[in-house]
Amino acid sequence: MLRVEITVLVLLLVASAVTVFVRRIRIPYTVALVLAGLVLSFIPQMEVEVSSGFILSIFVPPLVFEAALELNFIELRRNLSSIVLLAVPGVILNMLVVGAVVALGAGLSWPMALLFGSLIAATDPVAVIGIFRKLGAPQRLTVLLESESLLNDGTAIVLFRLALAVVISGQFSLVEGLVDAVRVAFGGIIVGIILGWLISQLIARINDHLVETTLTTVLAFGSYIVAEDFFHVSGLLAVVAAGLVTGNIGPRGMSPTTRIVLENFWEYVAFLANSAVFLLIGIQVDLLELLANWQTILWAIIAVLASRAVVVYLLSRLGREIPNRWRHVLYWGGLRGAITLALALSIPAEAGPERVTITAMAFGVVLFTLLAQGITMDTLLKRLGVIFRSRDQFEYEVRHARAIAARAGYEQLNKLHDAGLITSHTWENLRERLSERLKVLTDAVQNKLHESPDLEIEELVTARREALRAQRSVLANLRRDGVISDDAYQELGIEIDSALEVGLRSWAERMMYGLEMPEIRQLLMVIVQGKDLENSLQALTDAGFSATQIRAGGRLMQESHLLLIGLPEGKLETAVITLQAATRNRVEFVSSPIEGMEAATAMAEPKQVHGATVFVINVERAEVF
Helix, strand or coil: CCCHHHHHHHHHHHHHHHHHHHCCCCCCHHHHHHHHHHHHCCCHHHCCCCCHHHHHHHHHHHHHHHHHHHCCHHHHHHCHHHHHHHHCHHHHHHHHHHHHHHHHHCCCCHHHHHHHHHHCCCCCCHHHHHHHHHHCCCHHHHHHHHHHHHHHHHHHHHHHHHHHHHHHHCCCCHHHHHHHHHHHHHHHHHHHHHHHHHHHHHHHCCCCHHHHHHHHHHHHHHHHHHHHHHCCCCHHHHHHHHHHHHHHCHHHHCCHHHHHHHHHHHHHHHHHHHHHHHHHHHHHCCHHHHHHCHHHHHHHHHHHHHHHHHHHHCHHHHCCCCCHHHHHHHHHCCCCCHHHHHHHHCCCHHHCCHHHHHHHHHHHHHHHHHHHHHHHHHHHHHHHCCCCCCHHHHHHHHHHHHHHHHHHHHHHHHHHHHCCCCCHHHHHHHHHHHHHHHHHHHHHHHHHHHHCHHHHHHHHHHHHHHHHHHHHHHHHHHHHCCCCCHHHHHHHHHHHHHHHHCCHHHHHHHHHCCCCCCCEEEEEEEEEEHHHHHHHHHHHHHCCCEEEEEEEEEECCEEEEEEEEEEECCCHHHHHHHHHHHCCCCCEECCCCCCCCHHHHHHCEEEEECCEEEEEEECCCCCCC
16 A cells, blocks of 8 residues: 555556646546546555545535535525425435335335435535536536535435434434434534634634635635534534525625635646546446445436435425426436545444445445536536527627637648748648638638627636636746835735726726727715615626725624725716615715825815715826726
């Protein structure tokens, strides 16, 4: 067996190689990782011993927290009835149907069959969500699948613990079981909400993106540990609740820089955790054991597919209406993964000899869902018409690709000519024809953009985003080389991050229609409450104003943000009206960015606008990123 550090390095290298490789083939990244793990399992030195507790306490919290962090609470609330039906009664029904099928078909005892039904009810749609994001699936469908998975994982773990207690003790009380299940589930949610709210309030009072990111890391693992070890409630549901609170309340107290750093950090952590989990799934599989239990595994697969059909096609009709095409996707997207295997591996020896059979069945179902369902999901989405690409978008992609390919050919021949590998005579004969073809193809792309304004706006947004990211990179280099100080880097970085977060589309629309940014003549400083920040920035940007978040702060439990707004000549009243219309709480107009800053206060000129006293600073020149 390799040393631990060498094993970790090998796994990271394999994960990186797989990531690069899957871009050339049409299978999900997670599926490719499992296949790579299967290959590694044949190498004796790559034997890896992983406990169920290690998976649940180290890998699962960051995966669940990152997913919950990205969930929009408004969308979650809109679809709450459907999600709860799938995640609570759906899991119970799943356990009963699977238990009945494997008990009658595979010959398992009823207690062990129900135990298997509970652990196999936990879904893991990571592979499917990756396809959704790549192809642009409807947001509501993504929310349904991801939210169901987050909640049903917690429900499945609660049911698994109850079923395991019955298997070991041989005793069961329905009333005690229900009371304990409610205590564990709701206790975990309450712990997560409290810890998430406390960390969000703390983040609102700290203006350091490194510390704020560290606090979210503490929250992700800490909420699990506190719930499990101190209160003996559901750690997974605690992480879900903490992630939801932090993702929907926390950003109000964060600077744009912090939000971007946080998003990138958790994307990377989720990548590491996913890579490790799915590689380990492949490595842990014993193909000989699976072959020896192929009949029971077949019954398990039939049971899982049948129970999923009952839950999705029957139970989901009781909630908010879901299109039939989406039901097909929800049915086929019920993949199993890390939590199912962690629960299977956690069954103690006291459960009896059927423990080995259940573990083999769990591995078999996980492999089937990942390989069969994961690989075919892309095709299913396209066949059902869930992923719709307009004819204009397809035509633009074809024309754009032709132009890029033609340019690459032209540049390659030019390099060969410069290197003396093609004679000047041949190059001169080809150059004119290639140039003409390149011009025709480039004009075809431009014509398609003019015909489809939405496509042109999207391209402008992409160009603007890449330009701002390039500026951000240069600023980092300047700070590293000592050309600018940390303070200058932070101030300039906030400006760029604000431009990246808000207003890209409105900027693109102004560019497309030839609307120049008016020259800024005055600066207006305002303080808005945390709940009004996003609406304020969006409203100001849509109205054509440049607005930058300077800092975050607040007293007691009230978050506040200082905004610096650039005003063109004669636009003060419009800016004030826009702010007042976009905010629910009182907007505070200030005379200086920092209390006690006499120079700025002296420069500020008070004016009366709509019953409010505002302070503006006249400027000779202003630059906007």
